[in-house]
Amino acid sequence: MQFQRQLLHFRSMKFRFRKGLTFTQLPLKFQLVTDAVFLCKTMISTYNFMAVKLDSSLKKYNTMKKLISIVACLFVLASFASANIPNEKVLKVFSESFTAPSEVKWYEGIDFYEVRFVESNIRSVVTYDKEGNFLKSLRYYDESKLPFYVSCKLKKKFSDKKVYGVTEKVNDGVLTYYVKMESETQWFTVKVDADGSMEVIEKYKKA
Numbered sequence: 001m002q003f004q005r006q007l008l009h010f011r012s013m014k015f016r017f018r019k020g021l022t023f024t025q026l027p028l029k030f031q032l033v034t035d036a037v038f039l040c041k042t043m044i045s046t047y048n049f050m051a052v053k054l055d056s057s058l059k060k061y062n063t064m065k066k067l068i069s070i071v072a073c074l075f076v077l078a079s080f081a082s083a084n085i086p087n088e089k090v091l092k093v094f095s096e097s098f099t100a101p102s103e104v105k106w107y108e109g110i111d112f113y114e115v116r117f118v119e120s121n122i123r124s125v126v127t128y129d130k131e132g133n134f135l136k137s138l139r140y141y142d143e144s145k146l147p148f149y150v151s152c153k154l155k156k157k158f159s160d161k162k163v164y165g166v167t168e169k170v171n172d173g174v175l176t177y178y179v180k181m182e183s184e185t186q187w188f189t190v191k192v193d194a195d196g197s198m199e200v201i202e203k204y205k206k207a
Contacts (some may be wrong), residue, residue, distance in 0.1 A: 006124035086113045097126075136181040150177060153196050161188060182206070
């Protein structure tokens with residue numbers, strides 16, 4: 001009986017499949033495949049776990065980033081709200097100079113206050129020192145608000161062009177107009193002094 005079992009075992013070792021796979025090799029090959037499948041499943045499970053953790057971490061990071069941004073914005077707004085209110089001297093001078101301003105916004109520098117506002121359809125920027133003394137200003141308007149003598153000189157010298165807009169600048173007590181003009185093909189900037197002298201300081205083609 002024992003001899004017959006050994007004989008059968010010997011024959012099974014010699015029996016081969018058409019592709020050369022023996023019965024004794026089958027369990028080993030099957031185990032390798034099984035191990036490979038198990039390894040793949042483990043790797044997929046690990047990847048999914050890490051992906052969930054990473055997604056959770058990113059969500060937490062984005063949430064913290066948003067919170068930090070909100071806090072920073074609130075801090076900046078609070079700083080502006082407390083710092084940009086001018087003192088009584090500056091407010092008094094401003095209210096006496098401009099009776100009906102709108103869109104008023106104050107900005108504070110080291111030794112000055114700057115106010116931006118609109119009045120009579122003129123957008124203005126005025127700078128005062130901390131004692132309320134006028135330092136400089138910028139005003140933006142159209143041709144209709146230019147002084148009559150300036151408008152007449154412009155029309156005479158640049159009859160083939162039209163005025164697009166005006167920037168009026170006062171600095172250190174000196175008044176200067178920067179008049180943007182246009183032709184069909186070009187833009188011009190004409191500098192006009194208080195005495196009416198004119199100079200083209202900029203010229204470029206239209207896009």
